[in-house]
Amino acid sequence: EADIYQTPRYLVIxxxxxxxxxxxxxxxxxxxxxxxxxxxxxxxxxxxxxGVNSTExxxxxxxxxxxxxxxxxFPLTLESARPSHTSQYLCASxxxxxxxxxxxxGSGTRLTVV
Amino acid sequence: AQSVTQLGxxxxxxxxxxxxxxxxxxxxxxxxxxWYVQYPNQGLQLLLKYTSAATLxxxxxxxxxxxxxxxxxxHLTKPSAxxxxxxxxFCAVSASSxxxxxxxGSGTRLSIRP
Numbered sequence: 001e002a003d004i005y006q007t008p009r010y011l012v013i014x015x016x017x018x019x020x021x022x023x024x025x026x027x028x029x030x031x032x033x034x035x036x037x038x039x040x041x042x043x044x045x046x047x048x049x050x051g052v053n054s055t056e057x058x059x060x061x062x063x064x065x066x067x068x069x070x071x072x073x074f075p076l077t078l079e080s081a082r083p084s085h086t087s088q089y090l091c092a093s094x095x096x097x098x099x100x101x102x103x104x105x106g107s108g109t110r111l112t113v114v
Numbered sequence: 115a116q117s118v119t120q121l122g123x124x125x126x127x128x129x130x131x132x133x134x135x136x137x138x139x140x141x142x143x144x145x146x147x148x149w150y151v152q153y154p155n156q157g158l159q160l161l162l163k164y165t166s167a168a169t170l171x172x173x174x175x176x177x178x179x180x181x182x183x184x185x186x187x188x189h190l191t192k193p194s195a196x197x198x199x200x201x202x203x204f205c206a207v208s209a210s211s212x213x214x215x216x217x218x219g220s221g222t223r224l225s226i227r228p
Contacts, residue, residue: 006157033215041123041152041202041221048215091156094216100165102148102206103216105157 003027006091006106013081013113021076021109023091027064032074035090037059043090051075080112116207120219121134128131128227133192134175134220137205140186147188148216148226149179164188175199200226 010014013019034047045058049068064078088110092103121136139145146165150158162173169181179190205219
């Protein structure tokens with residue numbers, strides 16, 4: 001039973017289009033994260049948030065942007081999609097003390113830009 | 115600062131054989147350690163975690179891991195591999211600070227031969 005939801009699961013879109021990947025969680029977690037995962041498996045943190053109106057860039061530079069207007073919602077937006085954005089995007093959330101409980105992940109959005 | 119190294123990007127074992135996935139960590143403070151599993155086109159699922167209680171940690175699906183401070187290791191094992199264990203496995207580390215993020219290894223792909 002998923003407590004963190006990502007939509008869409010799969011998306012194929014043309015170059016130059018604006019897209020928003022949705023992520024919502026029902027656990028009341030303060031912390032939320034976006035990871036980009038390429039076919040080589042490695043996870044790259046691209047954005048994170050420790051609460052409402054708080055967003056930070058992650059370790060990997062990304063052309064995407066995020067917002068955190070509500071605790072449960074952490075959407076990721078690409079203003080102009082490019083083929084280099086083709087990847088799997090994973091959203092995760094955690095309680096304040098993430099080190100004790102780990103992260104809960106959504107099922108991911110696989111994005112293909114043609 | 116924390117980091118993890120997963121030895122072997124791809125491990126292949128026969129069905130019924132022992133599974134051993136290696137993980138070494140680096141941490142300047144007592145670590146929290148995690149193993150996650152990712153099935154195709156899915157997010158990551160927590161297998162088990164070490165949070166300074168028992169050094170031998172049992173997880174789901176018959177997996178377990180042993181924290182060895184002297185070796186800075188947290189290897190994942192399963193006595194008898196099943197075809198359904200084929201997936202990607204990620205080791206991760208976090209520090210005890212509430213501001214600490216979880217750092218993921220680069221992953222190990224486990225294949226099971228019939």
